[in-house]
Amino acid sequence: MSERFQPLNQQLSSILDKMVADIQSRLQAQGIDDAVMIGIRTGGVWVAEALHQRMSLPEPLGHLNISFYRDDFSKIGLHPQVEPSALPFAVDDRHIVLVDDVLHTGRTIRAALNELFDYGRPASVLLAVLVDRPGRELPVQADVIGQFLELDSSEYVQVSGPPDTPICVSLKTT
Amino acid sequence: MNSIQFDERGRLKHFISIEGLSRELLTKILDVAESFIEVKDRKVKKVPLLRGKSIINLFFEPSTRTRTTFEMAAKGLSADVLNFNISASSTSKGESLTDMLHNLEAMYCDMFVVRHAASGAAHFIAQNVSHHVHVVNAGDGCHEHPTQAMLDVLTIRQYKGDFAPLKVAIVGDILHSRVARSLIYALNTLGTEEVRIIAPRTLLPLNAQDMGVSVYENLRDGLQDVDVVVMLRLQRERMQSALLPNEHEFFQFYGLNEDVLAEAKPDVIVMHPGPINRGVEIASSVADGEQSVILRQVSNGIAVRMAVMAMTLGAAI
Numbered sequence: 268m269s270e271r272f273q274p275l276n277q278q279l280s281s282i283l284d285k286m287v288a289d290i291q292s293r294l295q296a297q298g299i300d301d302a303v304m305i306g307i308r309t310g311g312v313w314v315a316e317a318l319h320q321r322m323s324l325p326e327p328l329g330h331l332n333i334s335f336y337r338d339d340f341s342k343i344g345l346h347p348q349v350e351p352s353a354l355p356f357a358v359d360d361r362h363i364v365l366v367d368d369v370l371h372t373g374r375t376i377r378a379a380l381n382e383l384f385d386y387g388r389p390a391s392v393l394l395a396v397l398v399d400r401p402g403r404e405l406p407v408q409a410d411v412i413g414q415f416l417e418l419d420s421s422e423y424v425q426v427s428g429p430p431d432t433p434i435c436v437s438l439k440t441t
Numbered sequence: 442m443n444s445i446q447f448d449e450r451g452r453l454k455h456f457i458s459i460e461g462l463s464r465e466l467l468t469k470i471l472d473v474a475e476s477f478i479e480v481k482d483r484k485v486k487k488v489p490l491l492r493g494k495s496i497i498n499l500f501f502e503p504s505t506r507t508r509t510t511f512e513m514a515a516k517g518l519s520a521d522v523l524n525f526n527i528s529a530s531s532t533s534k535g536e537s538l539t540d541m542l543h544n545l546e547a548m549y550c551d552m553f554v555v556r557h558a559a560s561g562a563a564h565f566i567a568q569n570v571s572h573h574v575h576v577v578n579a580g581d582g583c584h585e586h587p588t589q590a591m592l593d594v595l596t597i598r599q600y601k602g603d604f605a606p607l608k609v610a611i612v613g614d615i616l617h618s619r620v621a622r623s624l625i626y627a628l629n630t631l632g633t634e635e636v637r638i639i640a641p642r643t644l645l646p647l648n649a650q651d652m653g654v655s656v657y658e659n660l661r662d663g664l665q666d667v668d669v670v671v672m673l674r675l676q677r678e679r680m681q682s683a684l685l686p687n688e689h690e691f692f693q694f695y696g697l698n699e700d701v702l703a704e705a706k707p708d709v710i711v712m713h714p715g716p717i718n719r720g721v722e723i724a725s726s727v728a729d730g731e732q733s734v735i736l737r738q739v740s741n742g743i744a745v746r747m748a749v750m751a752m753t754l755g756a757a758i
Contacts (some may be wrong), residue, residue, distance in 0.1 A: 332476060335488035335751075344452070344755030345490075351476035385485035 276436050282397070282413045283314075287321045289411040290364055290395055302362040302393075305329035307379050308350055310368030313428030314397045314413075318366060329354040331365075336378035358387035368426040368436075370396040373407030397436070398424050445567050455567045455576040456749045458585040459626040467630055471595050474741070474748035480517055481743065490751055491518035495550040498524045499566075500579070501557040506715060507579055507589075510739070511554045514746035523550070539569050546571050552754060553577070560584035560619075575753045577746075583617050589714055590623035592745040594631060596738050597669055600710050604628065610637040610663055610705075611654075612695060613673030613722050616644045616684075620714045621673060629653045639663035641695065643684040660695050664704040671712045672697050672722050688721045698724040702732070710734045 294302055303326050306315025312330055319328045330353045334346040365379060376394060383389060395411035400418045416424070421440050428434040446461060448454040453466065480488055496515040500508050508524065515522045525545075536544075545553070552575040555563045560582030567576040580586040594604075601607055609628055615621045615638045628636045638649060639657040649656045657663030664670065675691065685691050702709065711723075711733045719725045727733060 334476070335480075335490045340490055340755050345473065345751050351479050353479070381489070385483055385488070387484050 279434065279436060283317050283321060286395055286397070286411055286413050287318055290318070290393070291322070293393060293410060294362070294364075297362075297391075299362045299391075302364050303329065303356050304364045304366060305331050305354065305383070307365070307367045307375060308332045308352075310426035310428075311366050313426055313434050314368050315366035316428070317434050318364075318395070327355045329356065331379055331382060333375060333378040333382055336382045338374055338378065352382070354386060358383060358389050360388070360390050363389045363392045364395055365392050366395050368396065369398045369400060369424045370394075370407070370409050370412075371400050371402050373403050373405035376407045377405055397426065400424070445564060453753055455563075455578075456587055456753055457563045457567055457576065457578045459587045459590050459623045459630070460585070462630065464630050464632065467591070467594070467627060470591055470745070470748050470752065471598060473752060474591070474595055474744040477517070477744040477747040477751075478740070480747075481740070487517045487519050489519045491515070491520035491754055494518075494520040494552065494754060495548075496520045496522050496552045496554060496750070497545060497550045498522065498579075499527070499545075499553050499555045499557075500525070501527045501555075501562070502580070504556055504579070506739075507556065510742045511577075511579060511588075511746055514743050514750060515554075517743060517747050518750060520551075520750070538566070542566060542570055546574060551575065552750065554579050556580045558582055577749060577753065580619055582619065583622070584619055585623045585626075586619040586714075587623050588742070588746050588749055589620045590627040591749065592738055592741040593620075593624050593671065593712060593714070594627045595741045595745055596712060596734055597710070599737070599741075600734060601668060604631040604633045607633050607669060608635045608637065608667040609633055609669040609671065610639055610657075610667045611671045611673065612639040612660065612663070612697065614644045614676045615640045615649075615673065616646050617676035618673050621671075624671065625652055625654055637663050637667065639695070641685070641691075660697075661701055661704055664701060667705045667709060669710050669712065670697065670702070670705060671714075672717075673714070674716065674718055674722060688718075692721055696720070696722055696724060697727050699726055699730070702727055708732075712738060715739065 304315055304319050304324055306312035306328060308330055315328055332350055332352045337346055367375060394409045396409045397413040399409055399412040399415045423439050425437050425439050446453060446455050446457050480486060498508050498511055512522045553566060554577045555566055556579035561584060562581045563576055563578035570576060578585060578587055611621050611624060625636055636654045637657055638654045639660055642658060709732055711727055713723060713735050717723055717728050719728060
């Protein structure tokens, strides 16, 4: 279990570099030169920061907290994580690179898109994720993927980052 | 104390009083409220959290501002809001309160926001509603006004950060003030260094010494070195005896003007739950001055009420 995972953490830097190259080639292919980046709290923000830094994007990174757009409020109530969303730019007519750490069921991305559209109407949204794992429950796909991981239902990926540690990825079991 | 506020799994179900709530829970409410603040700056000024829920404002006492902020908070969560006009309702036709509640419940509502002239009313209502209905106290008699206290401490936290080193003075009609009572509980629970109440003897509660506050009858002395001043409105509608000679005299001895405010710390903030009576408890120059955060309190009121509604209608903690 951990052997196939080790490469991800050791190669994290080159995986992030490759993601940057993929994002840039996609944006270039569509003639986009003024994209902005948004990371989904919390894990997606660390990944986004790493990408944002490598790409030297002129505008600051946006942070999206999707707690109020989740679809499980009537089952589990208010999600404990409550750092507010903070978008330092207007969303109307912008090309957005949306970043998350793990794409699994697709529900987080659904919530993120709904929230994004309450801020305004983006010109386009490109989805970049560090880890793509099987188990989709909604028709959501990533445009840029760092690494595909075949995980079973008891395993999950946890991303940690600054200020406590530099960005790193670990595999956990429930 | 007031364990009716929690369900069988220890989650916040009703929001009736600050008394009985832990420091962790109060802090959590403030944190959740902070994340609702920016919602009102968006293009679409709401989140879908309570979409499809029905919230009924049951205001037995007149109020435009509190009812309006509760309505804006509910709408900010995408809930449907109904304002129940009590004087035109069937209670004036002799219907009992419990019958009215059961009738309203049969219309599939999820929450009552209640303001009533009788202390304990919200508690009574919470005891008599069906299991799935939540109650938020918008002020019951002279007892508590918990959402006001929460928006007050949120405002204090925004300007001052930590509660531990603060001296907070509450001035005015303490006796009749449910705002004061809730605020005193909140400040003490959050670990404030010193809470002072400043009022003429006739407007001090008899058990003032047991409230965990320092008591002052002289405004100038009481304001020495304070970080926060909270001015209360004279609750004329609740006064049943001649407790004051006249309002002019009240303003002379207990009104906040720039001169007496100078006794406090230079970075003191001035608060008031509103509506303000200019020239009675507060001078215009102070109410409109740089140290006044009165308007910030109003904005915070919406965020705090959104937090309370979201946390009670969903599982909290």
